[in-house]
Amino acid sequence: MINQEIFKTMTIKLEAKDIPDYIPKMDPQYRRAPKRVVHLEKDDIELALKNALRYIPEEYHEKLAPEFLDELMEHGRIYGYRFRPEGRIYGKPIDEYNGKCVEGKAIQVMIENNLDFEIALYPYELVTYGETGQVCQNWMQYRLIKKYLENLTQDQTLVVASGHPTGLFRSKPTAPRCVMTNALMVGEFDDYNNWARAAAIGVANYGQMTAGGWMYIGPQGIVHGTYSTILNAARLFCGVPKDGDLAGKLFVTSGLGGMSGAQGKATVIAKGVGIIAEVDRSRIQTRLDQGWVDEIIESPEDAFKIAKEKQESKTPYAIAFHGNIVDLLEYADKNNVHIDLLSDQTSCHAVYDGGYCPVGMTFEERTMLLGEDRERFNELVNETLKKHYAVVKSLTSKGVYFFDYGNSFLKALYDVGIKEISKNGRDDKGGFIYPSYVEDILGPELFDYGYGPFRWVCLSGKKEDLLKTDKAALDLVDPNRRYQDRDNYIWIHDADKNGLVVGTQARIFYQDAMSRTKIALSFNKMVRDGEIGPVMLGRDHHDVSGTDSPFRETSNIKDGSNIMADMATQCFAGNAARGMSMIALHNGGGVGIGKSINGGFGMVLDGSHRVDEILMQAMPWDVMGGVARRAWARNIHSIETAIEYNKDNRGTDHITLPYIANEELIKKLVDEKIK
Ligand SMILES: NC(=O)c1ccc[n+]([C@@H]2O[C@H](COP(=O)([O-])OP(=O)(O)OC[C@H]3O[C@@H](n4cnc5c(N)ncnc54)[C@H](O)[C@@H]3O)[C@@H](O)[C@H]2O)c1
Numbered sequence: 105m106i107n108q109e110i111f112k113t114m115t116i117k118l119e120a121k122d123i124p125d126y127i128p129k130m131d132p133q134y135r136r137a138p139k140r141v142v143h144l145e146k147d148d149i150e151l152a153l154k155n156a157l158r159y160i161p162e163e164y165h166e167k168l169a170p171e172f173l174d175e176l177m178e179h180g181r182i183y184g185y186r187f188r189p190e191g192r193i194y195g196k197p198i199d200e201y202n203g204k205c206v207e208g209k210a211i212q213v214m215i216e217n218n219l220d221f222e223i224a225l226y227p228y229e230l231v232t233y234g235e236t237g238q239v240c241q242n243w244m245q246y247r248l249i250k251k252y253l254e255n256l257t258q259d260q261t262l263v264v265a266s267g268h269p270t271g272l273f274r275s276k277p278t279a280p281r282c283v284m285t286n287a288l289m290v291g292e293f294d295d296y297n298n299w300a301r302a303a304a305i306g307v308a309n310y311g312q313m314t315a316g317g318w319m320y321i322g323p324q325g326i327v328h329g330t331y332s333t334i335l336n337a338a339r340l341f342c343g344v345p346k347d348g349d350l351a352g353k354l355f356v357t358s359g360l361g362g363m364s365g366a367q368g369k370a371t372v373i374a375k376g377v378g379i380i381a382e383v384d385r386s387r388i389q390t391r392l393d394q395g396w397v398d399e400i401i402e403s404p405e406d407a408f409k410i411a412k413e414k415q416e417s418k419t420p421y422a423i424a425f426h427g428n429i430v431d432l433l434e435y436a437d438k439n440n441v442h443i444d445l446l447s448d449q450t451s452c453h454a455v456y457d458g459g460y461c462p463v464g465m466t467f468e469e470r471t472m473l474l475g476e477d478r479e480r481f482n483e484l485v486n487e488t489l490k491k492h493y494a495v496v497k498s499l500t501s502k503g504v505y506f507f508d509y510g511n512s513f514l515k516a517l518y519d520v521g522i523k524e525i526s527k528n529g530r531d532d533k534g535g536f537i538y539p540s541y542v543e544d545i546l547g548p549e550l551f552d553y554g555y556g557p558f559r560w561v562c563l564s565g566k567k568e569d570l571l572k573t574d575k576a577a578l579d580l581v582d583p584n585r586r587y588q589d590r591d592n593y594i595w596i597h598d599a600d601k602n603g604l605v606v607g608t609q610a611r612i613f614y615q616d617a618m619s620r621t622k623i624a625l626s627f628n629k630m631v632r633d634g635e636i637g638p639v640m641l642g643r644d645h646h647d648v649s650g651t652d653s654p655f656r657e658t659s660n661i662k663d664g665s666n667i668m669a670d671m672a673t674q675c676f677a678g679n680a681a682r683g684m685s686m687i688a689l690h691n692g693g694g695v696g697i698g699k700s701i702n703g704g705f706g707m708v709l710d711g712s713h714r715v716d717e718i719l720m721q722a723m724p725w726d727v728m729g730g731v732a733r734r735a736w737a738r739n740i741h742s743i744e745t746a747i748e749y750n751k752d753n754r755g756t757d758h759i760t761l762p763y764i765a766n767e768e769l770i771k772k773l774v775d776e777k778i779k
Contacts, residue, residue, distance in 0.1 A: 107162040116251050116272070118159055118187075118244060127171075128190035130228050134221055135386060137229035138458045139475040140180030140236075142300040149176065155306035156182040159244035180304060183229055187243035193227070194220040195608040197565030198638060201254075207281035207685045208256035210563050210640050210708045213608065214318040214686075215239060215249065217561070223322045223607045225362050232320050233362025234694070235451040235459045237312025240267025241303070256281060267309035267316070277714060278683040284318075286311030287691040289698075299697040310692060313645035317688035317704040321559055322606035323396070325644060326363040328595055328614050329546065329557055330370035333509075334445060335591060336545045338376075341505040342444050346587050350376025351418045353444040354411055356436070357509070358429035360387045360397065364449035364509075368397040368422030373595075373602055377414045378422045379407050381429035383467040388424045395603060397424040404435035430463040430488055433495040446499060446506040447541070448492075452516040453696040455485055460516070462488045489520045500538070508540040510646075510656040512695045533654070533667065540659045547660030552734050552741035554616035554727045555588055556647035560627065562609040563708075564637030570609040572636050574599055577613055577623050588614075617727035617749075624709070624719045632711030639709040642686075645693050645702035649675040649730025653693075653700030663737040669701035671733045676703035678729055682722035724757065732759040 111117070130136075144152065156172045157165050172182045195217030203209035217223060218232045218239045225231045230238045230246065240246055245267045252262050252269050258277040263270040264284035287299060287308045302308035314320040334355055338344040342353060353376045357367050360382040368391060371378030380397065382388050391397045398421050401407040407425045414421040425432050429448060436443060451459025461470045462484035473481045492513075500506050508514045514536040517525055528534035535543060542551070550556065562569035574596055583593035592614055599611060615623065630636045643650065651657035652673075654666040676689040686706035693702040705726065709715055728749060734742035746759040 111161055116248070116255055118161070118247055120161075122187070122247055123160070123164055124186055127186045128188055130185070131221075134228065135226055135384075137179070137226035137231055138471050139178065140300070140304065140457070141474070141478050142180055142304045144176075144301065144304055148301065148305055149173070152176055152182060152305040156184065156242065156244070159184075159248065176304070179229070181229070182242060182306060184242040184244045185228065187247055188228065192221055194222070195561075195565075198563040203254050203256065205256060205258045205281065206638055206710045207258070207708045208253040210638065211282055211318065211686055211706070212250060212253050213563055214561065214640060214706060215246070217322075217608045218315060218318055218320045219246075220607050223320065232312070232315035234312040234315065235361075235454040235457060236310050237315030237362075237693075238267065238309050239315060239318065240264070241306060241309045242267070245269065253282075266307065267311075278718060280680050280684055280687050281708075282686045283680060284311075284316070284686075284688045285690070286316040286688065287697060288689065289691055294691065294698045296697050299692075310697065311688065311690045313651075313690065313693035313702055314642075314704060316690060317645060317706075318686065319559070319640075319642040319644070319704055319706050321561060321608065321610035321612065323362065323365045323369075324604040324606060324610060325557065325559060325612050326366035327370045327373070327604060328612045329644075329646070330366045331373050331595065332550060332588075332591060332614060333541050333545050334370060334376065335374045336549045337445050337505065337507060337541070338374075340545065340549075347590070350374040351420075352415050353377070354379070354415055354442070355445040355447075356380075356432065356443045357447040357449055358382065358432075359449035359451075359511075360384075360391045360424060361449075361451065365391050365396060367449065368424065369602070369604070372398075372420040372422050373598070375418075375420045377411050377420065379411055379425050379432065380422065381425045381427055381432045383426075383428055383461040383470070385426055385467070388426055391424065394606065397422040400424045400426055402426050404432045407432065408436065408439075408441045428461060428463045428488075430492050430495065433492070433499065437495050437498050440502070443499065443504045446496070446504050447509045448513045449509045449511050450513070451511060453512040453692075453694060453699075455489070455512070455516045456482050460485055460488070463491060486520045489517055490522070493517050493522050493525075496538075506538050507544060508536070508538055508655075510541055510694055512655060512699070514538060514540070515655055515695070515699075535655070535659055540656055542656050543659035547657075548739065548741060550588060550614060551648045551657070551730070552660070552739045553586075553588065553745050554648055554731050555592075555614045556616075556650075556727065557612055557644040558615045558620045558623070559610060559612045559642055559644070561640040561642075562636065563640055565609060566637065567605075567609055569636040569639075570605070570611060571600060572630065573627055573639065574611060576626050576630060577611075580619065580622050580626060581615075616745075617724050617731065618752075620727060621719060621723040624707070624723050625716060628709040628711060628715050628719060631709050638711070640706050641709060642706040643704060643726075645672075645688070645690065645704040647704075647730070648727050649733070650704055650726075651693065651700055651702035653695055653702065655695055655699065657694075657700070657702075660739065661734065661737045665733075665737060671730055672701045672703050675726060675729050678725045679703075679705045679722055682725060683718040684722050684726075724753075728757070728759070735759065736762055738762055738764060
């Protein structure tokens with residue numbers, strides 16, 4: 105009786121026509137997620153089934169319950185494969201979507217781009233990148249979210265909690281059209297094991313950052329940050345002048361996956377030579393097909409030989425080494441090969457979930473072992489981490505500059521028992537002896553000034569729109585202001601030439617608060633004047649204000665507040681209050697559950713004056729909230745930026761700045777009085 109009543113009162117729901125009578129075929133050429141292993145008691149299994157069936161009218165329960173049970177047993181999750189539309193899903197031009205407002209259609213473009221075979225890591229399991237970062241939990245949610253977006257008006261807000269569309273609620277045109285949260289857990293339960301159970305029973309989605317925040321733009325999103333990171337690393341630590349590039353320098357790293365796949369391209373744009381180890385041949389092939397690596401090499405010896413030739417002739421070149429990073433580094437160590445910059449981008453945030461491949465086995469063998477013998481797999485991961493550390497330690501003792509690329513590699517080493525990497529010698533709260541790329545490079549050189557991964561998608565799907573926006577953005581940058589502006593100017597000038605687009609017509613462009621605001625307003629005017637179609641603006645969560653993550657984005661916060669998540673939460677709330685179209689707040693992005701809080705936004709430019717108003721308030725806030733916090737943590741570049749902001753925005757905005765205590769005074773006092 106109650107089910108009939110429910111069916112009748114819901115006007116937005118899955119109906120007979122949404123329930124295919126067969127499970128669509130899956131194309132074997134696309135990667136599939138490994139089994140997500142979690143121990144569920146019988147009552148949890150029952151819960152998982154009942155939870156998944158909440159989307160399905162009762163008459164189908166008998167048919168679908170056994171199918172869901174099989175999925176849970178085989179894959180560790182109920183994905184609802186039957187509900188995945190057959191064939192390719194991709195971000196189409198906005199006009200091809202149904203909807204009652206431009207935002208409703210625009211958000212569909214973004215979701216579908218995240219699920220594109222060309223973009224997504226495991227498209228059938230709704231994983232966009234980073235091993236476990238999902239758009240939503242299952243295909244029932246995907247269908248229902250789409251229906252809601254088709255019905256959404258400018259007087260409503262769609263609420264999505266861990267991929268579950270809670271519903272539409274009345275709001276106003278200057279409020280967000282979609283507010284989403286992913287995997288926000290209550291403190292006591294905020295850990296990996298509780299999350300894994302919650303995900304398996306269907307109540308938590310790990311959204312990474314822009315996977316569940318629906319602002320992923322393919323590997324391009326990371327290329328610019330990687331370009332800036334390695335350029336500045338070489339300037340800071342390899343004797344390259346401030347206006348120099350990587351010509352003749354060797355960068356060795358691992359990973360050609362979702363984000364790590366940017367490394368080859370970024371190295372070449374920075375004019376260096378890169379060797380990137382990758383165990384999964386299919387991922388190497390994807391990057392080769394895109395032209396993001398130049399060659400696949402099977403032996404460490406050949407890889408270093410070719411790299412040397414390219415370094416000597418100063419030819420930018422990206423080599424994919426098909427094999428384990430540990431084998432590659434052990435060869436370099438044994439043969440005293442000089443490496444300038446060394447890093448790692450295996451998915452150590454999910455080190456026991458398939459993110460890190462043990463040495464001595466192929467990628468296929470690791471996938472099998474992962475499903476068959478989890479204990480043995482974990483042992484092998486631990487052994488490999490120890491070997492990996494030993495070789496990094498040896499290489500760095502010879503003068504190689506190693507940095508952690510935000511993948512929790514150092515945290516994984518620490519957790520496996522390598523306590524000597526603790527910086528304060530006590531615990532991991534003070535970071536590690538090797539710097540994280542944000543701590544030493546991206547944080548002080550970019551985030552503290554407000555430079556971050558601003559991005560946009562031309563929703564018309566037209567390349568000509570993207571070229572017009574590139575030109576407009578270029579015109580607004582003064583390359584002579586700071587060296588960062590010069591790097592960014594070169595980036596946007598050459599962006600089209602570098603062939604960065606995969607999926608929708610998107611662009612990444614690191615900019616600071618006021619430049620982002622100016623560019624946003626200029627694009628909105630171009631939409632208003634009919635020069636281009638609507639645009640979705642946004643950014644990575646991995647930004648100045650968007651993420652509190654002590655091992656990464658906030659690793660250069662040294663006032664003790666690196667363990668707090670106020671900044672990211674305030675950023676999210678402030679963006680909601682000011683009316684960004686789509687806002688997200690997540691747990692764990694980039695580094696794993698319980699280790700970060702992060703959020704992002706999407707802002708649809710429809711050319712209206714309403715949008716101008718929102719941009720003028722929200723764009724500065726979105727960046728300067730973080731600069732204010734960084735300044736309060738005594739970060740000198742943020743203090744300088746905030747002083748300038750206070751002068752320029754007198755009467756509208758005001759940032760509280762810290763007085764700096766004299767180090768000697770404090771030290772002397774404490775030494776004298778505290779025994
Ligand atoms: N690029 C960035 O700017 C950035 C920023 C912050 C964090 N990260 C982190 O970097 C990691 C990688 O991200 P992703 O999206 O590319 O993940 P991904 O899982 O798509 O790619 C990781 C790749 O590493 C490969 N791999 C695993 N173990 C290996 C080994 N031992 N030797 C060689 N290859 C191995 C995997 O096959 C996979 O292709 C994540 O932890 C992410 O959070 C990247």
